[in-house]
Amino acid sequence: MPPALRAPLVVEFPFTRSLGPVQSAFLTGLRERTVLGVRCRDGRVLVPPVEYDPVTAEEIRELVEVAATGTVTSWAWNPRPRRHQPLDRPFAWALVRLDGADTAMLHALDALEAAAVHTGMRVRIRWAADRSGAITDIACFEPDDGGAVGGEPRVFGGEFADAVSGIVAPARLDYTYSPGRAQSRYLDALAGHRTVGERCPACGKVYVPPRGACPTCGVATAEQVEVGPRGTVTTYCVVNIKAKNLDIEVPYVYAHIALDGADLALHGRIGGIPYDQVRMGLRVEPVWTEGGRYPDHYRPTGEPDADYDSYKELL
Amino acid sequence: MSREPVAVIGIGQTKHVAARHDVSIAGLVREAAQRALADAELGWRDIDAVVIGKAPDFFEGVMMPELYLADALGAVGKPMLRVHTAGSVGGSTALVAANLVAARVHRTVLTLAFEKQSESNAMWGLSLPIPFQQPLLAGAGGFFAPHVRAYIRRSGAPESVGSLVAYKDRRNALKNPYAHVRDPQITLEKVRSSPMLWDPIRYLETCPSSDGACALVLSDTTGARRAPRPPAWVRGGAMRSEPTMFAGKDYVSPRAGQDCAADVYRQAGIGEPRREIDVVEMYVPFSWYEPMWLENLGFAAEGEGWKLTEGGVTELDGDLPVNPSGGVLSTNPIGASGMIRFAEAALQVRGQAGEHQVDGARLALGHAYGGGSQFFSMWLVGSERPDV
Numbered sequence: 001m002p003p004a005l006r007a008p009l010v011v012e013f014p015f016t017r018s019l020g021p022v023q024s025a026f027l028t029g030l031r032e033r034t035v036l037g038v039r040c041r042d043g044r045v046l047v048p049p050v051e052y053d054p055v056t057a058e059e060i061r062e063l064v065e066v067a068a069t070g071t072v073t074s075w076a077w078n079p080r081p082r083r084h085q086p087l088d089r090p091f092a093w094a095l096v097r098l099d100g101a102d103t104a105m106l107h108a109l110d111a112l113e114a115a116a117v118h119t120g121m122r123v124r125i126r127w128a129a130d131r132s133g134a135i136t137d138i139a140c141f142e143p144d145d146g147g148a149v150g151g152e153p154r155v156f157g158g159e160f161a162d163a164v165s166g167i168v169a170p171a172r173l174d175y176t177y178s179p180g181r182a183q184s185r186y187l188d189a190l191a192g193h194r195t196v197g198e199r200c201p202a203c204g205k206v207y208v209p210p211r212g213a214c215p216t217c218g219v220a221t222a223e224q225v226e227v228g229p230r231g232t233v234t235t236y237c238v239v240n241i242k243a244k245n246l247d248i249e250v251p252y253v254y255a256h257i258a259l260d261g262a263d264l265a266l267h268g269r270i271g272g273i274p275y276d277q278v279r280m281g282l283r284v285e286p287v288w289t290e291g292g293r294y295p296d297h298y299r300p301t302g303e304p305d306a307d308y309d310s311y312k313e314l315l
Numbered sequence: 316m317s318r319e320p321v322a323v324i325g326i327g328q329t330k331h332v333a334a335r336h337d338v339s340i341a342g343l344v345r346e347a348a349q350r351a352l353a354d355a356e357l358g359w360r361d362i363d364a365v366v367i368g369k370a371p372d373f374f375e376g377v378m379m380p381e382l383y384l385a386d387a388l389g390a391v392g393k394p395m396l397r398v399h400t401a402g403s404v405g406g407s408t409a410l411v412a413a414n415l416v417a418a419r420v421h422r423t424v425l426t427l428a429f430e431k432q433s434e435s436n437a438m439w440g441l442s443l444p445i446p447f448q449q450p451l452l453a454g455a456g457g458f459f460a461p462h463v464r465a466y467i468r469r470s471g472a473p474e475s476v477g478s479l480v481a482y483k484d485r486r487n488a489l490k491n492p493y494a495h496v497r498d499p500q501i502t503l504e505k506v507r508s509s510p511m512l513w514d515p516i517r518y519l520e521t522c523p524s525s526d527g528a529c530a531l532v533l534s535d536t537t538g539a540r541r542a543p544r545p546p547a548w549v550r551g552g553a554m555r556s557e558p559t560m561f562a563g564k565d566y567v568s569p570r571a572g573q574d575c576a577a578d579v580y581r582q583a584g585i586g587e588p589r590r591e592i593d594v595v596e597m598y599v600p601f602s603w604y605e606p607m608w609l610e611n612l613g614f615a616a617e618g619e620g621w622k623l624t625e626g627g628v629t630e631l632d633g634d635l636p637v638n639p640s641g642g643v644l645s646t647n648p649i650g651a652s653g654m655i656r657f658a659e660a661a662l663q664v665r666g667q668a669g670e671h672q673v674d675g676a677r678l679a680l681g682h683a684y685g686g687g688s689q690f691f692s693m694w695l696v697g698s699e700r701p702d703v
Binding site for chain 1 (some may be wrong): 335336337338339340341342345359373375376385386387388389393431433434435436438439440442443444446447448449450451452453457460461462463464465468469502510511512513514515558560561562563564565566622673
């Protein structure tokens with residue numbers, strides 16, 4: 001049995017976020033080196049601010065300005081920063097309660113070593129040189145030994161010109177993907193241009209691609225069954241719009257193809273025939289290209305079309 | 316012990332649009348929730364639990380809505396659950412909430428579903444490049460178009476049926492102030508001459524991408540008695556699922572959908588859905604799914620669904636109006652689309668549907684499906700309280 005395959009899978013997308021009034025004020029404030037929070041019904045000042053009161057669920061819009069200095073309420077040392085973290089050298093993740101706020105915010109604290117960090121230490125914001133209205137406008141916190149303690153929060157009545165209304169929030173997840181033994185066997189056979197499915201010992205259906213188990217009977221499938229290479233187009237559509245990430249000239253035919261001996265159809269592109277002459281029941285065979293893991297497309301075999309009754313159960 | 320009857324006493328929707336840049340996601344869900352509370356004349360403190368549903372996480376990039384949205388939904392200190400069944404999620408979310416009331420776990424539950432498609436790209440979310448796997452060669456429309464072709468072949472339906480559905484739903488949307496796509500210049504010819512995207516599906520036979528939210532307040536008999544407006548009573552509700560692909564799967568009329576409908580009818584004592592049910596809000600993201608679901612849901616025999624559409628039966632003034640709201644074809648915040656169907660069904664039997672009200676609607680079916688035609692959720696609501 002071939003070894004199970006593994007490969008990196010990176011899922012990455014720049015989600016956009018409409019900020020709404022409160023986050024818009026907060027992030028625009030950072031751009032202007034002003035830290036804004038909200039005052040809740042019970043008098044507490046939340047920084048970063050929220051749109052709705054966590055206690056009463058009321059909408060809260062009363063913005064207050066707090067100091068750029070604060071106190072570390074808790075922290076953890078980060079000895080090996082990862083890509084895209086705020087600092088590229090060891091630093092502390094710190095919860096900092098800014099002077100005038102009742103809650104702490106999480107950010108990086110630039111300190112030489114863990115021994116230099118302690119709960120209760122005084123810190124101040126180090127502003128980023130280039131600020132755009134994002135949490136990264138705070139480059140990090142830094143020690144503020146002997147600095148003045150900020151005063152009471154002040155009601156912020158002002159408005160910023162050119163307020164930030166949205167941000168882009170890139171998300172990225174790094175996986176190691178392993179398709180498992182059944183698909184690894186399948187791919188191994190495909191490398192020799194053979195299509196090998198697996199038969200369910202209970203219902204007798206042949207699954208292509210195999211999943212290692214029958215989804216209907218819930219039992220393991222082990223018996224290898226070679227199917228195809230020829231098959232029948234059971235149904236299809238003509239794709240007239242170009243999809244992102246797909247380098248295929250439109251129009252093209254995307255079809256369900258039941259390989260001879262398989263009990264469900266797989267998907268493929270039909271070539272070697274004008275798109276408007278493809279039909280249900282068309283007999284096709286795979287066309288391989290050098291180095292391709294899957295057939296590049298399927299083309300007509302020239303056989304007579306399959307009778308509808310022979311594949312209607314596969315629709 | 317018998318189940319507690321469940322009443323829909325509050326309904327709220329946002330005006331669905333392509334992009335709501337003026338609000339955060341929290342602000343969006345808040346808007347729908349407040350409208351539902353206002354309809355029920357209740358406040359946040361009257362809600363015992365919150366059940367929220369949304370589309371797959373990558374669709375708008377909120378991985379833990381129950382964490383991020385608790386403040387906005389007044390859920391702090393209360394149970395908050397998240398439900399996830401792909402495109403059918405709006406329906407199954409409402410059913411989970413209804414079951415909490417029926418089981419007398421909670422008396423009054425706020426349930427809500429949302430999607431801000433503008434903040435992401437659902438096509439991207441549907442086509443992650445999984446290593447070693449052959450990429451799907453088409454988007455959502457391309458996935459469903461071959462099944463539509465199979466339906467046309469199986470039923471012998473004339474090709475014109477798809478455009479009739481789209482023309483109807485797009486006209487209905489003009490009567491619904493919350494609908495997203497509203498084109499007063501819509502004509503049948505315009506539908507028929509719109510570009511063929513995934514043959515046999517045309518552009519105007521497909522759903523839009525929308526930002527929107529929908530919320531319902533569900534309560535028990537006591538809550539219904541106190542409600543200021545007539546409630547919609549849940550007469551039956553069910554969910555069914557099946558794998559995306561398996562040997563013998565019928566994509567045209569999935570077994571899970573048939574079974575789900577049969578369960579709902581059994582609960583409600585419905586023997587002849589076509590005769591007994593007054594109006595249907597079904598999940599039709601591509602126009603041909605109307606005749607397909609008419610058969611799957613038991614409103615027509617196999618191969619006969621298109622005849623109801625062609626005969627005008629499903630028109631707003633027909634014998635069995637389907638999607639008087641304009642349906643998914645007119646409004647599609649994916650995560651919320653199923654709940655909008657359930658909500659619109661409830662509006663009909665409450666007599667609160669406004670310009671798209673079906674006269675005298677007493678029993679209405681709300682239907683949702685999702686994934687590769689694999690998740691189904693439905694409820695039947697009525698103007699009369701079920702016998703206990």
